[in-house]
Amino acid sequence: MSLPTIVIVGGGAGGLALATQLGRKLGKPGRANVVLLDRNTTHVWKPLLHELATGVLNSSMDEVDYRGHSSAHHYRYQRGSLSGIDRQARQLHLAPVVDEQGEEVLPARQLGYDYLVMALGSVSNDFGTPGVAEHCHFIDSPQQAKAFQRDMINTFLRYTDPTLRQHPQLTIGIVGGGATGVELAAELFDASRMLNAYGVTATDHQQISVHLLEAAPLLLPGLSERISQTVQQELESMGVTIHVGTAVKEAQANCLVTGDGDVIETDLNVWAAGIKAPPFLAEQGLSTNNKNQLKVAKTLQSVDDPAIFALGDCADCPQGDDSAVPPRAQAAHQQAKLLAKNLVNQLEGKPLHEFHYRDHGSLVSLARYDAVGSLMRSSASRGLFLEGWLARRAYASLYRMHQLSIHGAPKTGLAWLVDKLNRYLKPRMKLH
Incomplete structure (x- = not known):
C-alpha cells in the first residue's frame, strides 16, 4: 500500500514551517510523503524583504536553500509553478520551468496528492x-x-x-x-x-x-x-x-x-x-473572496473540498465575529502549527481542531534607529507598549523565532553567532 502524499504549495513562512513539522512527524517515520512545491529555489522571510530591497540584508547569508533544507528535514522539494488543479483525479498541473533566457529547464508535468495545502502567500493589490x-x-x-x-x-x-x-x-x-x-x-x-x-x-x-x-x-x-x-x-x-x-x-x-x-x-x-492572494486561486473552481483568498472553515479546510487546506495570506479564515484572521506572519506560523496536528489527525482518523488566532502584538522596525509596537495583546488588554532599544530587541527576536521553527535551536544559535561575527567582518549592507 502506497504512502499518502501531502503537497504544500508555497515555501513562505507558513509553508516552510509546515513542511518542516510534517517532515519530522510523518516523513521521518515513513508515515507519509511530504512534498513542498515552490517556483523559487530558496526562501527569504518576507518581513525582511524591505531590508533586502535597500541592501541592508544580504540574501546569500539569510536565504534557505529548499533542497538542502528538505534533505535535513525529511520532506521532498519540487521546483515548479502550479498551473491547475484536477480535484477529481487529485493531481496538480505544473507549468514548465524556464531559465533567464527562456530555455526550458523542466517540462510541464503532473504531481499527485492525497491532501493539498495552499500556502501561496499574497501579492500587492x-x-x-x-x-x-x-x-x-x-x-x-x-x-x-x-x-x-x-x-x-x-x-x-x-x-x-x-x-x-x-x-x-x-x-x-x-x-x-x-x-x-x-x-x-x-x-x-x-x-x-x-x-x-x-x-x-x-x-x-x-x-x-x-x-x-x-x-x-x-x-x-x-x-x-x-x-x-x-x-x-x-x-x-x-x-x-x-x-x-x-x-x-x-x-x-x-x-x-x-x-x-x-x-x-x-x-x-x-x-x-494593500494585498491580495494570487489571481490564479480564483480560477480553480474553489470559493474565494474579493481578494482571491480561499474560503476555509476553522479547521483550515476549503469549504468546497475537505482534501484541500489553506493557510497564511491566501486563506480567508473566519474568526467568529464576522471578521477574518489578519494576513500577518504570526498568523501563518500559528496556522502551520495547528495544520501539522490536523493533518496527522486526518491520517489517523481523528477529529480536526479549529483554529483560534492569538494576537501576540505588533512591532514595526524603523531601520537601526528605532522600533515601535506592542506585545502580549489579548481580548482584554491592549498589550505592553514598546519603543527604542527594547522594541528593537523584541523585533529581532521575531526572526529568530522563525529560524527556530524551520532550523531548530542548535542551528539557530549558530546562525545568531555568524550574524554577530559578520557585523565585524563584512560591510553593513550589500553594495552590488
Whole structure:
C-alpha cells in the first residue's frame, strides 16, 4: 500500500514551517510523503524583504536553500509553478520551468496528492490603479526586492550628475502606509547614509526626499492609534513627508497623481498598498473572496473540498465575529502549527481542531534607529507598549523565532553567532 502524499504549495513562512513539522512527524517515520512545491529555489522571510530591497540584508547569508533544507528535514522539494488543479483525479498541473533566457529547464508535468495545502502567500493589490504596474516597484518577492535595490543604486548614481538630475532632491514615492511602506521609508535614509559612507554614491541623506502616502486617516491602520502616531512622529523626524487620507489615482514615470489632483514628482516609485492572494486561486473552481483568498472553515479546510487546506495570506479564515484572521506572519506560523496536528489527525482518523488566532502584538522596525509596537495583546488588554532599544530587541527576536521553527535551536544559535561575527567582518549592507 502506497504512502499518502501531502503537497504544500508555497515555501513562505507558513509553508516552510509546515513542511518542516510534517517532515519530522510523518516523513521521518515513513508515515507519509511530504512534498513542498515552490517556483523559487530558496526562501527569504518576507518581513525582511524591505531590508533586502535597500541592501541592508544580504540574501546569500539569510536565504534557505529548499533542497538542502528538505534533505535535513525529511520532506521532498519540487521546483515548479502550479498551473491547475484536477480535484477529481487529485493531481496538480505544473507549468514548465524556464531559465533567464527562456530555455526550458523542466517540462510541464503532473504531481499527485492525497491532501493539498495552499500556502501561496499574497501579492500587492494595485486596485486597478492606472500606471502602477508600469511605473512602480513591488516588493513581494526576493526578485522584486533585488530589482528595486539595483534601480535605487542607479537612481542615486544618476543624481550625482547634474546633467542627469531631474529634480532638486532625489525623491522616492511610497504608496501604502502599512508595515512594508513604513519600514522601507526608514530603511531608505539608512541606506543612503551607508552608500555615501562606502563611497558608492556622493548622494547624502539630506539630498533625499521620501513621500509616504496612505489612503486611511492614519499610518498602520491595522494597529493602535498610539503606535501609529509614534511611528509618524519618528518618520517625520527623519525627514519623511507623510500624506495620510491621500489616495493615489495614477502613477506615471516620474510622478504620482493623488485623488485630489495633486502631483508629486518622483524619481522612484514603490507600491505597497494593500494585498491580495494570487489571481490564479480564483480560477480553480474553489470559493474565494474579493481578494482571491480561499474560503476555509476553522479547521483550515476549503469549504468546497475537505482534501484541500489553506493557510497564511491566501486563506480567508473566519474568526467568529464576522471578521477574518489578519494576513500577518504570526498568523501563518500559528496556522502551520495547528495544520501539522490536523493533518496527522486526518491520517489517523481523528477529529480536526479549529483554529483560534492569538494576537501576540505588533512591532514595526524603523531601520537601526528605532522600533515601535506592542506585545502580549489579548481580548482584554491592549498589550505592553514598546519603543527604542527594547522594541528593537523584541523585533529581532521575531526572526529568530522563525529560524527556530524551520532550523531548530542548535542551528539557530549558530546562525545568531555568524550574524554577530559578520557585523565585524563584512560591510553593513550589500553594495552590488
